[in-house]
Amino acid sequence: MSRYAVLYFATLAVLLGFDIPYLGIVAKGFFQSQVGEMLGDVRPVPAVLFYLLYVVGVLIFVSAAADATWRSTLLYxxxxxxxxxATFELTALAMLKQWTWAVVVMDIGWGVFVTAVSATAGLLIADWATPRG
Incomplete structure (x- = not known):
């Protein structure tokens, strides 16, 4: 398997491993209490497309560079x-009456954390499985 494929699937696995339990257990009650009427059932196709495309963005802008290090992937x-x-959250806050600052702050903080950890873990797994050289 190519290094890019390993990097992609490792990053995706880590992202899903953190995000699904977070959204389904940890944050579910919080989001329900903040914007409950707006929440519906998760539509699988847009959700899957988000994760598949988001990880492509992580690789392009964060972790696929030949000189990427764990420090650079953590930062970037x-x-x-x-x-x-922030793009999503601030747009939602600007346009949706029920969106709250608490949701914005919590979700942006989560996005910072989960993306940094996923990118870094994906890089470390790819370095271990398919060393550069």
Missing amino acids: GALFGLFCY
């Missing part, structure tokens, strides 16, 4: 998460 993963999650 955090920044990528900040910009992506």
Whole structure:
């Protein structure tokens, strides 16, 4: 398997491993209490497309560079998460009456964390499984 494939699937696995339990257990009650009427059932196709495309973005902008290190992926993963999650959250806050600052702050913080960790763990797994050289 190519290094890019390993990097992609490792990053995706780590992201899903953190995000699904977070959304399904940890944050579910919080989001329900904040914007409950707006929440519906998860539509699988858009959700799957988000994860598949988001990881492509992580690789392009964060971890696929030949000189990527765990330190750089941690930093740039955090920044990528900040910009992506803030784009959605601040747009939602600007346009949706029921969106709250508490949701914005919590979700942006989560996006920073989960993207930094996923990018870094994906890189470390890819370095272990398919060393550069």
